[in-house]
Amino acid sequence: MLWSYILKLVVLLPLVCGLMIGCLYLWRKLESRMPGKTTTRLIAVRETMMISPGLRLAVLDFEGKRLLVSVGRGGVNLVDKVEGPLA
16 A cells, blocks of 8 residues: 555656646746736847748847847858838
8 A cells, every 4th residue: 555655656756746847947948928028138030031041130239229230050150131110
């Protein structure tokens, strides 16, 4: 009788802990995508466009500037920068 209880405890306790950790991980990943949540981030990605399989262009807003960067396997390079009020 006691061995049955210990066997269930050994099997079910890690299963319940794993499910709890998995739920917390998913909550953290999906929390930023919930509607109605205001963000206070310094950088905003406005748009991305794939140019080739290994190269993307991205438009970023940062401190009143709009930056056009290329993102590839070799890293991130600044292409153009526009200062002033952003529409």
